[in-house]
Amino acid sequence: MEFITYTNEDQLPLLQRLIETDLSEPYSVFTYRYFLNAWPYLCILAMDEGVCVATIVGKHDITKKGVRRGYIAMLVVDKHYRRKGLGSKLINMIIERMAEANCAQVVLETEVTNTSAVRLYENLGFVKDKRLHRYYMNGVDAFRLKLWMSTIELPDTQC
Template identity: 60%
Template sequence: TMEPAQAEGKLQEAKLESEATATSDDDSGISYTQYEGEHQLHHIQKLIEKDLSEPYSIYTYRYFLNNWPNLCFMAWSNGACVGTIVCKLDQDKKRKNRGYIAMLAVEKSHRKRGIGSKLVKLAVKVMIEEKADMVVLETEITNKGALSLYANLGFVRDKRLHKYYMNGVDAFRKKLWLTPPDE
């Protein structure tokens, strides 16, 4: 029999996998695609610069997009990019595979339609396939929309990071366990 934490991890994994169907259109007219290459970078950059408080250089985008293109997804509506997620997968100090959500943005006019959740689920599905043990991210403590979205997806608050962002705002580090945490 499985331990409760192990069962919870498997349940979370199954839930995320079943909800993250492939990149086809859904009934809202939004389609989802994996990042294809440099010709899409300006869409991602434009959306994120409008939305997030941190200024990122072109090199930061390329670091993520060139190394982990399979962990970047875009949401499209009528030919316009209305949402994006940019992630990576690496190993933590204990040599466990750890997914990291670096950037998530949804056009203001398209919020509250499940696009952000769907983008996270698509990225986490790939992280599960790549044997990630957990997913980590930071978000501003004042970003109620992001905090709510991640809580609804099963992310838990790990710690508060004092003046984490350049604008002086604190951040919460949030984690989603995909396998049971080590004791």
């Protein structure tokens, strides 16, 4: 397994195919470009023999209260590669990069019905911050999960 950082538009179809297959939310090419062009170092692709089998996409910004916050926008692991620690590895990699960017917290949303994702994030130290009613276009509620950076210690995750 090779982990690569997004470097150019030629890689966009690799992660786009994977994301469109597994996530319920449809994203336009402009949404991908928003994240990938501004924060390419917060897009990591897991490649297995030239095939993208997992990816994580994020960004960071400043809240209204002046707190630097990381945001995980998308995480997808191909169904044949799940339960092997790949999602945890990608999350820990992006958290490390967000820590290097001096983020004080990391937030994300996930469908309340995606219990394995909720469990994964909670096992990594995220806590449910709020429930967002009918957040997704399919009408499903979301949990906003939050991780405070000062309280974490990143494990050495091997895949």
